[in-house]
Amino acid sequence: MITFEGVTKRYDDGTVAVDDLSLEAPTGAITVFVGPSGCGKTTSLRMINRMIDATGGRILLDGQDVRQIDPPTLRRGIGYVIQQAGLFPHRKIVDNVATVPYLLGWDKKRARARAMELLERVGLDAALARRYPFQLSGGQQQRVGVARALAADPPVLLMDEPFSAVDPVVRTSLQDELLRLQSDLQKTIVFVTHDIDEAIKLGDTVAVMRVGGRLAQMAGPATLLTEPADDFVREFLGRDRGIRRLSFIPAKDIRLAAVPADLALDASGRPLGWRTTGGLLPYGTFNPERDSLRAALDAALLAVNGTAVAVDEDGRVIGVATREALDEVLGQYAARHTTPAPGSPRPEEAHGTSAAAAPGSAPEVPAEASGPDGHAPPDPGPGDHTDGEGPRG
Numbered sequence: 001m002i003t004f005e006g007v008t009k010r011y012d013d014g015t016v017a018v019d020d021l022s023l024e025a026p027t028g029a030i031t032v033f034v035g036p037s038g039c040g041k042t043t044s045l046r047m048i049n050r051m052i053d054a055t056g057g058r059i060l061l062d063g064q065d066v067r068q069i070d071p072p073t074l075r076r077g078i079g080y081v082i083q084q085a086g087l088f089p090h091r092k093i094v095d096n097v098a099t100v101p102y103l104l105g106w107d108k109k110r111a112r113a114r115a116m117e118l119l120e121r122v123g124l125d126a127a128l129a130r131r132y133p134f135q136l137s138g139g140q141q142q143r144v145g146v147a148r149a150l151a152a153d154p155p156v157l158l159m160d161e162p163f164s165a166v167d168p169v170v171r172t173s174l175q176d177e178l179l180r181l182q183s184d185l186q187k188t189i190v191f192v193t194h195d196i197d198e199a200i201k202l203g204d205t206v207a208v209m210r211v212g213g214r215l216a217q218m219a220g221p222a223t224l225l226t227e228p229a230d231d232f233v234r235e236f237l238g239r240d241r242g243i244r245r246l247s248f249i250p251a252k253d254i255r256l257a258a259v260p261a262d263l264a265l266d267a268s269g270r271p272l273g274w275r276t277t278g279g280l281l282p283y284g285t286f287n288p289e290r291d292s293l294r295a296a297l298d299a300a301l302l303a304v305n306g307t308a309v310a311v312d313e314d315g316r317v318i319g320v321a322t323r324e325a326l327d328e329v330l331g332q333y334a335a336r337h338t339t340p341a342p343g344s345p346r347p348e349e350a351h352g353t354s355a356a357a358a359p360g361s362a363p364e365v366p367a368e369a370s371g372p373d374g375h376a377p378p379d380p381g382p383g384d385h386t387d388g389e390g391p392r393g
Contacts, residue, residue: 001024001025001026001027001060001062001063001188002024002025002031002048002059002060002061002156002188002190003023003024003025003058003059003060003063004021004022004023004024004044004057004058004059005022005057005058005059005060006020006021006022006056006057006058007020007021007022007044007047007054007056007057007058007059008020008021008054008055008056008057008213009040009043009044009047009052009054009055009056009213010055010056016212016213017040017043017213018040018043018044018047018054018213019040019212019213019214020056020057020214021040021044021057021213021214021215022057022215023207023215023218025188025190025205026188026204026205027062027155027188028186028187028188029188029189029204029205030182030189030191030202030203030204030205031189031190031191031203031204031205031206031207032190032191032192032193032198032199032202032203032205032206032207033045033190033191033192033193033207033209034192034193034194034195034196034198034199034203034206034207034208034209035194035208035209035210035211035216035236036194036211036236037194037211038211038212039209039210039211039212039213040209040212040213041192041194041209042160042161042192043213044209044213045158045160045190045192046160047059047066048061048066048078048156048158048190049066049071049074049075049078049080049158050066050067050069050071050074050075051075053067054067061074061156076100076103076104076152077152077154077155077156078154078156078157078158079149079150079151079152079154079156079157079158079187080149080157080158080160081142081145081146081148081149081157081158081159081160081162082145082160082161082162083160083161083162083164083165086145087133087141087144087145087148088133089132089133089134090132091132091133092129092130092131092132093119093128093129093130093131093132093133093136093144094112094115094116094119094129094130095112095115096133096144096148097114097115097118097119097144097147097148097151098111098112098114098115098151099148099151100148100151100152101114101115101151101152104152111151114151115129115147115151116129118147118148118150118151119144119147121147121150121181122143122144122146122147122177122181123143123177124140124143124144124147128140137170138165138166138167138170139166139170139173139174142162142163142165142166142170142174143174143177145162146162146177146178146181150181150185150187154187155187155188156187156188156189156190157187157188157189157190158189158190159189159190159191159192160192161192161193161194162174162191163175163193163198164193164194164195171198175198175201175202178202179201179202191203196236196237196238197244199221200221200224200225200244200247201221201247203220203221204220205218205219205220206218206219206220206221206224208224208233208236210232216229216230216232216233216236217229217230217233221248222245222248224237225237225241225242225244225245226241226245228241243294244294246292246293246294246297247292247293247294248292249292249293249294249329249330249333250292250293251286251287251288251289251290251291251292251293251295251296251310252288252289253293253329253332254288254293254296254310254321254325254326254329255321255325255328255329256288256310256318256319256320256321256325257319257320257321257322257325258319258320259317259318259319259320260307260320262274262275262276263275263283263309263317263320264280265317268314268316269316269317270311270315270316270317271283271285271309271311271317274303274304274305281303281304282302282303282304283299283302283303283309284298284299284300284301284302284303284308284309285299285308285309285310285311285315286298286299286308286309286310286311286321287310287311287312287313288310288318289312289313293326293329293330293333296308296310296321296326297326299321300321300323300326306322306323307320307321307322307323308320308321308326309321
């Protein structure tokens with residue numbers, strides 16, 4: 001666990017970068033520092049490994065004050081990932097990854113074997129090991145940066161806006177890769193970003209910071225979206241907090257209907273489009289096993305009939321989600337997470353009648369195909385994300 005106790009950073013000119021910061025970053029979880037420019041999030045992160053020293057308060061690493069640890073020794077025990085990877089341009093990729101093991105006195109054979117293992121773990125081809133950083137794409141360089149930070153198997157990983165310099169598609173891929181790695185490794189990660197969407201996707205706990213280095217609110221992502229502490233947090237989160245909230249409702253709860261006849265498929269069972277007299281119309285897909293209700297609603301909005309196409313990991317159609325089914329999950333979720341005032345209508349009564357089924361959509365699958373009670377969704381399992389509310393994204 002990383003603990004901040006009244007930590008302050010004041011520079012010689014009187015500028016206060018961090019002001020009386022107290023918080024805990026739990027062991028084995030991702031804690032995200034997020035906020036506008038000048039809020040002290042990067043300064044706070046760099047005080048953990050003493051790249052910057054605090055001028056007041058204490059930072060404890062598993063109960064030990066970091067100021068009592070020799071800085072080089074401290075840093076070798078903490079993984080550190082920065083913007084644009086920060087790779088050594090004159091070293092091959094395999095030796096970049098092996099940097100900390102070399103510093104720890106590992107022999108070259110052992111250090112390189114560990115580097116090759118980690119390149120595979122972060123999804124890079126072994127052939128890239130003999131290349132130099134300039135020969136890799138930005139996304140590949142960031143993966144190398146993550147591999148280097150993990151090389152000595154440190155319990156703590158500090159990540160300072162590591163994905164900010166890559167394009168949105170690569171950034172999403174890197175975020176997903178980090179979550180996959182974390183599910184296996186369970187490191188204590190402090191992650192800095194200015195992007196609230198990234199914070200909500202990655203963080204088990206999110207610390208929102210104000211300009212001047214003060215903590216505005218620290219909570220799980222779902223709680224943060226539902227219960228912002230004040231106007232600053234509410235404004236920083238943006239006007240689409242409700243839409244982001246849908247990222248915590250698992251798509252696996254959606255009751256699927258059988259594949260309708262007007263959904264055209266190719267020979268392998270992948271969707272081609274919705275049939276009409278004028279040809280094929282656009283469709284949207286989601287994967288019930290890994291996506292959220294937000295992804296399912298997005299898929300429904302891409303189709304003119306408002307029906308989302310459910311696919312498996314290979315892209316083959318396994319059913320469809322009608323507007324009624326999506327509306328049903330929203331109602332059930334509201335019923336589980338809303339405490340109405342005495343005498344007020346229940347959420348389903350207040351919501352009203354569900355939207356009519358999309359023209360041409362198929363009848364729903366029989367009750368026996370959707371569980372003994374017809375279609376009641378299961379409660380989130382213990383493997384779900386913060387606040388027990390399912391996947392993000």
